[in-house]
Amino acid sequence: MDALIEKGWSPHPFRNFVLKIHSRCDLACDYCYMYQAADQGWRSQPRVMSRALVRRVAERIAEHARAHALPHVNVVLHGGEPLLAGHRHLGFAATALREALPPAVGLRVSVQTNGMLLDEEHLRLFARLGVRVGVSLDGDQDAHDRHRRRADGRGSHARAVAAVRRLAEGPYREIFGGLLCTVDPRNDPVRTYEALLAHRPPAIDFLLPHGNWTAPPPGRASGSPATPYADWLIAVFDRWYDAPVRETGVRSFEAIVHLLLGGTVALEGLGLSPMRCVVVETDGAIEQGDALKTAYPGATATGLHVATASFDAALRLPAVAARQLGAAALAADCARCPVRRVCGGGHYAHRYRAGSGFANPSVYCPDLYRLIGHVRHRLAADVAGLRADGRTRVSR
Incomplete structure (x- = not known):
């Protein structure tokens, strides 16, 4: 770390804080990176983050915001299933965060729920x-x-849809943050997208199931040139991109378009922007992103706790610095790749291979290359159209 600083590198302060307000869940999703992954540390975590710890986390976030003159911070109340913490505890947490932060620091609190x-x-x-x-x-x-079931095997779709309808169709639409969908190539892509679109979400996130070279995701055989996830996402992209009017935002598609046009994005898994997110577990431990739990037991650990360490202490850790180095941290194959600026090497957790750690391309490398190439081709066709007749969809 000292050598990096001597070369002129400096850490980038965290802006996104994930609070594990509750460590258990009321579903048993078979692809869950918390409960079905290599790291089973959740078993020893307290079920709920105590009020004293919530206050301490809020103080640490405020300390970090002041130290780096941050104009705003984002806090996600997460789990497990955060709503298991109960109405009062969630209200306490949101209020404690607002009260701890200086008035000049903008605060965006969100909750991700099933x-x-x-x-x-x-x-x-x-x-x-x-x-x-x-x-x-x-x-x-x-x-x-297919995946999001209760422990007794019953599905959860009806309850999830009822929740989305309460958000989308009533007086609470202004707090509707969007939908998160994990990709399964066995599901029809366009039908899946249109089922989500029926709820008029302000945004949709399509997530690749977490996996790596040692424990590959479903259908992603090591070394195979097949691109089942790209094929699926391309079908959705074309449906989304060809719509006559903007129907919703799709974060990954918008990020790829923006990067191809020369911009930068702060989205984990695309681009070369530094990772600026940190997690606090229900026991107060400061950790890296949850997806690393799919690599090996203890992959997220920093050895730090909010009672005794600041978030600046986490910034100085080599494992955190490695995720802020951008192109300098890419594997040799990635450094030579023509789409490295867009792909960014893929999600850090998806690079893991036992024996070589994270110094590898993403296990989704063929899918990412194909998807980015397809989007680039669509943009190039629009640019050509712009030159010919002054009309294009690039600015959508």
Whole structure:
């Protein structure tokens, strides 16, 4: 780390804070990176982050914001399933965060939920406190219930859809943050997208299932040139891009377009911007992003705790610095790749291979290369159209 600083590198302060307000869940999704992954540390975590720890985390975030003159910070109340913490505890957490931060620092609080417990009382609370709500929904009933089931095997689609409708169709739409969908190539891509679109979400996030070279994701055989995830996403991209009017935002598509046009994005898994997110577990431990739990036990650990360490202490750790180095941290194959600025090497967790750590391309490398190439081709065709007749979709 000292050598990096001597070369002129400096750490980038965290702007995004994930609070594990509750460590358990009321679903048993078979692809879950918390409960089905190599790291089973959740078993020893307290179920709920105590009020004393919530206050301490809020103080640490405020300390970090002051030290770096941050204009705003984002805090996600997460889990497990955060709504298991209860209305009062969630309200306490959101209020404690606002009270701790200096008035000049903007605060955006959000909650990511499976929707099973999202009721009128939660919605009134979140609307009053300005907490945005994202819901995990994998498409229509067949697509969603393929993975997102309760412990007894029953599906969760009906309850999730009911939660989304409360957000989308009533007085709480202004706090509707969007939908999060995990990709399964067995589900029809366009039907899945249109099932999500039916709820008029302000944004959709399509997530690749977490996996790596040692534990590959479903259908992504090591060394195979097949691109099942790119094929799926390309079908959705074309449906989204060819719509006559903008129907919703799709973060990954918008990020790829922006990067191809020369911009930068702060989105984990695309681009070369430094990682600026940190996690606090229910016991107060400061950790790296949850997806690393799919690599090996202890992959997220920093050895730091909010009671005794600042977030600046985490910034000085080599494992955190490695995720802020951009192109300098890419594997040799990635450094030579023509789409490295857009791909950014892929999600850090997806690079892991036992024996070589994270110094590898993404296990999704063929999919990312194909998807980015397709989007680039569509943009190039639009640019050609602009030159010919002055009309284009590039600015959508």
